[in-house]
Amino acid sequence: MIEIKNCPSSLVEGFDTYSPKSAKLLFGKTKVNPILRFDIDEFRNVGEIADAMHRISVSGVQEKFPAIINADAINIAGDNERSTHILKPAPWDKTLRDRKMIPSNEHLTMQIASQVYGIQTAANGLCFTPKGQSVYITRRFDILPDGSKLPMEDFSSIIGKNEQTAGLQFKYNGCYEDIAKAIRANVAAWMVDMERFFELVVFNYIYANGDAHLKNFSLMLDGQDYRLAPAYDLINTSLHVNGDDFGLDGGLSSDIEKSDVYDRTGHPCRLDFERFGYKIGLVKKRIDRILNKYIGFPEEAKRLVDHSFLTEKLKRNYVRIVSERISRFNRVSE
Structure with missing residues (x-):
């Protein structure tokens, strides 16, 4: 289990979960559990990833999973559910240096862009697998609160x-x-x-x-x-x-x-x-x-x-x- 000392979204000190302000921005509610209740590896399709590997890059081998928020839990969206969030776990490709840190890297870089430079970014944070591996999560800005989708x-x-x-x-x-x-x-x-x-x-x-x-x-x-x-x-x-x-x-x-x-x-x-x-x-x-x-x-x-x-x-x-x-x-x- 990972020890959380800073907000997994805004990185504000002194929080062992999302701060209320960050949770409201990222999830639309003030309390969401940052620990996933499932092993995201169960949803991986290694064959599809291998087919996509045509260039050595980070995004080319990074999977994205549609997610929704049920009560206070982050879950994978079902086939008939419109996702409100996207989960991006660490890539499986072991040729990438420090690949397990890629979600934390993206989260940090997005926060710097937003907090330091005032760049408009997608709301984002980290969540964690039961084993403590970080997973990047971002809120879909093309989905409105009423569920409609912006082109x-x-x-x-x-x-x-x-x-x-x-x-x-x-x-x-x-x-x-x-x-x-x-x-x-x-x-x-x-x-x-x-x-x-x-x-x-x-x-x-x-x-x-x-x-x-x-x-x-x-x-x-x-x-x-x-x-x-x-x-x-x-x-x-x-x-x-x-x-x-x-x-x-x-x-x-x-x-x-x-x-x-x-x-x-x-x-x-x-x-x-x-x-x-x-x-x-x-x-x-x-x-x-x-x-x-x-x-x-x-x-x-x-x-x-x-x-x-x-x-x-x-x-x-x-x-x-x-x-x-x-x-x-x-x-x-x-």
Whole structure:
């Protein structure tokens, strides 16, 4: 049995379960048991996962299970039940470093995005198997309290990328400017969502999310208008795999001039993100406001790392990786 000392959602100290505020946000009620009453391994389909393993990544081998909340318990949704939550246990693939810490990593990264940077994210937390293994849980933002579902479409579909048009690795095919163009074409108040998207691209670089591909950004219909969906699947992938700086093969853009730092080191600096911001239609004042948030490692982010459910070793590695990214970001181009 795991010993819980911090809220498994907000990471606030002094709670052995979800704090009332966090439980209300994540579950819509103040009391939910963080310990699952079933072994989630019973629901795994190893054959399906093996079929999906075409690229070394975290998301490619991570299963998702539909869940509902019954009374104070988290349960797997039945075939005829509309799920309100999603469970993501640790991947079974043993080639991933520290794979059992992946749920805790995603939870921490999502909390940093929300609490430290004010990024709109899906409500999330951790729950635990009877043996103490962490399982990531997130509330579906496309399901309304009355059970109705908001239309939602990811950018691989919006842009028209699939196995037939772009090959087996279609979700990694493209650049972030492709997503920006689709936002501008489909969102009425596109400038607001463009800033949100721009910050997500910066955050994913600084916090080493190498899996930020086309399917990890979506538009949802809210009323009569489409808007950028809350952020989801944010994770420091460098803890588990050796990957690239970006989750899309084309990086920021196919035709932006790279800084001399980028050319020399193979890693972008602030100037590259500034140029990307201009390219997608943002003004200097708004670009600087966002980029200035990432020139240092906030103490609040370090506190969340310390309070997280990562092992002590991975906490140190997490801080090291982000610190290295910040150092790269701050390099001055000649």
